[in-house]
Amino acid sequence: MNYEGVLTKMQTEIGTPIQYYLIFKNDFINVNQLLDKKISINFLYHQCLNCELQKKIYRQGFCYDCFFEIPQAADWIINPEKSTAHLNIEDRDLDYEKKVQLQPHIVYLANSSSVKVGVTRKTQVPTRWIDQGAHEAIEIVEVPNRYLAGITEIALKDHVSDKTNWRNMLKNDLKDEDLVEWRDKLKQYIPAEAMDYYLENNAETHLQFPVLKYPEKPKSLNLDKTPSYEGILKGIKGQYLIFEDNTVFNVRSNEGCVVSITVN
Structure with a gap:
């Protein structure tokens, strides 16, 4: 099977496990169905997602x-x-x-490689957590606009990270955390303007990714440096494709690349 199109971030569907889709102009791929298959990715050219030039x-x-x-x-x-x-x-x-x-925004805690704080529109829950490769997450506040979410995140960043270690996330080098306990501990640092929007009775969301084998030493595929690659797909986590030889490919960071994909 051959597919061709401009890369955009994979679309996802909540499930056990999460379902992933690559959407092209004239085609789409359910990426989960490619697990354990040999895939060739060939870079053709760049195309801006806005002007399409x-x-x-x-x-x-x-x-x-x-x-x-x-x-x-x-x-x-x-x-x-x-x-x-x-x-x-x-x-x-x-x-x-x-x-x-x-519009309503969520400030959340997610555990991808360790506990981090983040912001997303309410309509992007749980998509945002999936994109970050979080195996568990919880909302802290739900505010009516992006500004309030932003100042809340800034306040909490002094007490919890806002970064994900992508290598640890892909190696599945992580531990479960009690995010309810974390949420309650961080409550005292929420700005006064956002305190009325604190969520105190919600539970963690748990996410399961379609991974058959995690990489021991993930090495990132850069299409500008390596325009052609072939490997056996072993997993999908966050916005990464994970291959048998420890190569990982971040679809999100390669948006705007026009590629041909061959499935053998």
Whole structure:
């Protein structure tokens, strides 16, 4: 079977295990069905996810010009505390910013390699946790806009990490944590503006990934350096494909690459 298209992050469906899909313009692949099969990935060229021109990708699947112009790549995406739509202040496109920022957001704890704090729109639960490779997660607060979520995350980052160690996550080098206990311990650091939105009666969500074998020493596949690769797929976790030879491929970080995929 041969497939061709521009890479975007894998779509997911909650299940036991989680189901993964690669979506192309004229095709889609249920990646779970490729486990234990030999797969060839061949890089063809770059295509910006916004303007769709054949241009080198700068960041997040966008070319240089689009990255610095479109609201989907604005600074508040990565730094939610910089959101200003609740003040009716425009960054790049106020209509878009109101649509995204002025909706319920979740501040959460997730355990991927260790406990970390993060922010996501409520509609992205549990997708965000899946994308980070978290095997367990819990909501801390549910606030009405992105700004409140951002300042809450900033306050909690002084007491818990906001980073994931991707190598440990992929090696499954982790331990179970009592996230309810963590949530209760961190309550005292929530800003006063967000304290009314604290969630105190929720439980952990547990996630199971489709992995047959975890890599002992994961080595990342970079299509710019290695435009052709072939290997046997052994697992999918976060946004990574895990191969038998310890090669791991981060689909999310290769958004905007047009590839051909052959399944043998």
